[in-house]
Structure formats: C-alpha cells, structure tokens
Amino acid sequence: MDSATTIKVPEAVLAERVAAALREAGASEASLAAATRAMLHASRHGVDSHGVRLTEHYCLMLAGGRLNKNPQLQIDHKAAASAVVDGDDGLGHYAAYRAMEVACEMAKTSGIAAVGVRRSSHLGAAGAYALAGAEAGCIGFATTNTDSMVALFDGAQRFHGTNPLAFAAPVPGQKPWFVDMATSSIPMNRVLLHRSLGTQLPEGIAANAEGIPVTDPAEVNMLLPLGGADYGYKGAALAGVATLLSAILMGTTLDTDFIPMYDAEDTSTPRNMGHFFMAIDPGHFVGTSAFGDGMLRYLKGLRGAPARPGGQTMAPGDREWTIAEQRVVAGIPIDPDTARFLGLAEF
C-alpha cells in the first residue's frame, strides 16, 4: 500500500472496529468472530487484498441478504475421515474455520481427514485455515474455487479463479511452515495497482481479451496461470485441483458459473461456494516428535542454503512472519476508504 495515503492502526483497535461493523450489519456473534479473525489474519500478514478492507463488502452482502446473518452450520459426518459442512449461506470464514477444526479432530483419530464446505461464500485468505490446522498440530491444507479470472493454458477466456492452494505444517518452537498461493502468478488487483501507477507488468502473467500475453496493464482482460506463457499448463492444472476438490467434489458452483462477487445489482442471491480442507496428523505417520525434528532439520538446511547475489533464501511463511512482527509494532496500514468505513479517520 502507498504509505502516503494510508493510516496505521493497532490490530486490537482494528479487530474491534471490524467486529462492530459486522455486528451493526446484523451478523451473529459466532459468524462475525470468525470473519474478523480471518480478515485480521490476512491484514496482519500483509495480504491486504483479503484483509479488513473486505469488511464493507461483507456488510453490504449481509444487508442485501446474500449472506445469512445468523447461519446454522450443519456438519454431515460421511465417514471416519470425511465430512461436509453446510455453511447455510453465512460468512464463509465461519464455516471454513469450523471445517478445519472438524478435520483436525478427525485426523487425530484417523491419521488424515478431509472436510468440505457447501453453501458457503467468500472465505478471505485460504491460508488462515491451513494455519489453523498447523496450530492444532496438523499439516493443514485449504483450497477454494473463486470467480473466473484466469485463462486456461492457451485459452482466450477467463476460466478458473485465482484458486488458492494453502499449506501449513507445525514446527516445534517456531512459526509454522506456511504457504498461501494463488495458482495464477499474481492477483488481479496487482494489475490494477500497475494500472494506477502507470507501470508495465512482467512478461507472461496477464493477457488481453484474445488471450494474447500483454505487459500494458490497460490492455489486461485476464490473468495467465502460474508458469506463464510456456509452462502455464501447470498452473492451470493446479487451479483445476482447487475446482475439483472445492466445487465438483462438493456439488457447488463452478468457477465459470459464479454470479460476480462484486455486483452492485445483485446483493441478495447466495453464491453456493464450496471449499475443501484437509488435516494430517503426523502422529499417525512417523510420529509427532520425529516429524518436528525433521522439520527443524529441513528448515535449518533451507534457511542456511547459499543465496544468489542480492537474494535471501527464506522458508515459506518467513516473509509473512516478518511483516506481522513489523505490523505489531507499527500498526496495520489501512487505505482511506476502509478507514472511513470503519470510522478510523482519527488514527
């Protein structure tokens, strides 16, 4: 974010304002607590696109009726290691945290467990739930499909969403190993940032309406999958993994079939979004202690590996933990529109 146009707000104040706004919009305490937790996760770790700036959007959808203010989650235990949570069209974060909780509980008994969610909505950053899995001692995995925005390999149409894959694993005495990655190279709002700054995009990450790669952000109609013009079939396949697990396995909406997330005309129709969460308990494989030792040895090797000139070898998550440490001290940067909406102009 441009520091000239932002204010910085202590996390506790921000959490209180976000919760108050959702409460004002009618959300139940349980569902607004989950949404606040997930938005703060994103804002704390530098994923501002999925952070507290979404509060206003969620409030609009609560007011319009797309989001159920008082969702009653239904957990359908299908088998020893599988369940499906019905999100009752509430804030997606509520169903998502609950699903990962159930996955971890089942994994402690079964070794691995998968819990899907149907009749859900936008869940914020998928990484929040993978991380919750790691905090419960499991290897956590979270994914969701989202609105079409990314071309297929060689495609000339928005097909998949930026469909994230998020993994986290516990590390004894340290923050978890953690990655939350879109299966496109960059998110669409990075294109919008380049557009507003008047800077060119890197090659091979976005295309015009004919699917032809472009670097002028003004010409961009869709993103290209991770791997770019030459290896984008890999990113497209990974986006497909998100769709298979989140939508097809749950019987929910395909990427191309979503009514738009941001639609001023329709704020009342639920989107029936699906998600997929998985937890693995290392205790039912090599053992919790041996797994922890292995993670420590692996990360020591990784962080100690030589870097190319000017670079630094970091473990997945290290960048996020550094940002979080800085923001604990300096506060979380908030854009002017969000500051206004949350009544934070005084900061």
Add this chain to the structure above:
Amino acid sequence: MDSATTIKVPEAVLAERVAAALREAGASEASLAAATRAMLHASRHGVDSHGVRLTEHYCLMLAGGRLNKNPQLQIDHKAAASAVVDGDDGLGHYAAYRAMEVACEMAKTSGIAAVGVRRSSHLGAAGAYALAGAEAGCIGFATTNTDSMVALFDGAQRFHGTNPLAFAAPVPGQKPWFVDMATSSIPMNRVLLHRSLGTQLPEGIAANAEGIPVTDPAEVNMLLPLGGADYGYKGAALAGVATLLSAILMGTTLDTDFIPMYDAEDTSTPRNMGHFFMAIDPGHFVGTSAFGDGMLRYLKGLRGAPARPGGQTMAPGDREWTIAEQRVVAGIPIDPDTARFLGLAEF
C-alpha cells in the same frame, strides 16, 4: 526423441523384454511386474525420461545390491485412514502401487486415506500411481521427493529435487483428468537435450552455479523452481510440499541427503526414499454419480473454451492420451542404447 536415431517397438514386445531383463537381474515376479507396469505407463504416455530406458539402471542396482531383489512389503496400518508401507529396499514401483491400492481400499471406507512409503527407491513417474487411484474410482494424489537439482527461490545451491505432484480423477466414460508435474519448470534432461542440440533455453528456468538465471544450456548447474525468476517461491513451496509429505512425514531421506541416483561407484547402498499417496472417494462427499456429472460438465466447458490464435484448450491428460493412442498404432520410440540393452535391434 529424435526419430532418426530411434526405433519403434510394439508395447507388448517392450513389456516382455523389460520384464525379462528385470527377471534376469534377479527381481521377484511381484516387484518386476510393478516396475514394468510403471515404466510402460511412462513410455506409453510420452514421459520417456521415466520409461523403459530406466530398465538398465534398475538392473544395475539389483546387481549391485542397492535394490533388494525379493522385497517383502510390510504394511503398518496406523489408523482408519493412514498407513505406512515399508518397501524393504525393493523396486520403488512395487511399494508405490501397493500403497495406492491400500489408500483406495481405506478411502472406500473412510472417505479419504493417506499411505506413505519408507525404505523405498526410485518409483518412475509419480503419475502412474495417481492414475491407478483414478482407475479405482478415487481422486488419486502421488508425490515423492528426489535428488537435489532445483534451486530455492533466490538460492544458489541445488536444494529440492524436481519433486513431482501428480493428481488424477475419474471421469465417466472418458480417460481420467490427469496431471503429473515436476515442481521445476522443466526436467534436467531437457537441459541436456538443449545442450546436445546447441539451442538456447527459455528465460527463467535454469541457473548457473551462482544461482544466476542463464539461457545457455552449457552454463546450467541447477534448475529454477516453477514460476521462474519472479514467482519461483511458489514452485519452491510446492517442492517443499513433496518433501514434507514424502520425506519428513515418513522419516526418510531429505532431498539434499540422497546419495546420487546415478553413481557408478556406489550401487550397493539403499537410499531410503519416501513417497506419499492419497485417495479420496467421491462417494463419501457429493456422491459418485454427482461427482461424475460435475467432472463431465467441467471438462465440457474446459475443452469448449475459446483458445488464443494457434492454441488449443486441453484438459490435463489430453496430451498424454493422444500420445498413447499414437503409440498404440506406431509403437513406442526407443533410443539406441536402450534398444541394445533390451535386445531390440531387430525392430
């Protein structure tokens, strides 16, 4: 492969010769059948690097004692949805197929199951096992870690292997949805091919010994992770997923600790390689029939999506099925060294 220097051999003949060579080297019938099946999978689908050309290498390792000629698999059922197979240092394909079989059996009861393998060896193409899962009606996932060959993001040292991620899902009346991808952009033998042809590499896929990206194949010391110079942190994290699940969760060898796969001096020390397999039964989520309908609808949309000029939108696996169809008719191309080893000079 260069068609001028290869011969084309019918699959059945090839399978018989590969099995005979492994038998001659002393491999048990059960383990050589698995290895033959896996190598033919790769050769049939165009993954020649992991196909029958490896027969000679495996025979050397059987002779040297690194590979146990008569491995006795031990299956340790850890919980309702988890197990670990001890590969007894035999041909990796044997333990790998068995592990995926066990995963599918458990998934039919538990919804999802994960089966790891320890004390294993090179398993060929990971996709063979994901596909076996799909053929059993499950969403299959297979991964393994391998010898260090790929830099970390910003790294100047070979760290991860090309660590593949392979997924497959059943589609009613069609070949499965199927992807088997290295977490580097290309395999090292593609670099060697460019070197022998004297052609430049694409940008951002390989680096010199200082970790600096190069396009001259003669200068290449290591590969870069998928995503290239700008987004390689994604490929590096995905390679880490393979290592976490295959090696750390199984208590087996880390990528950086492997004695080399190809080592003329040591053909006797087992490498204690780990793998990880997972199966999901759609019957314990949306239901088998609804999942099939969803796959058909998704693939219809995908294959019908407009392509950019000169391109074609294909589902993951379509390229492989096309190659397999051609090879059923025309035979499987075999390089001269392998033809000689398998006694196929007459074809």
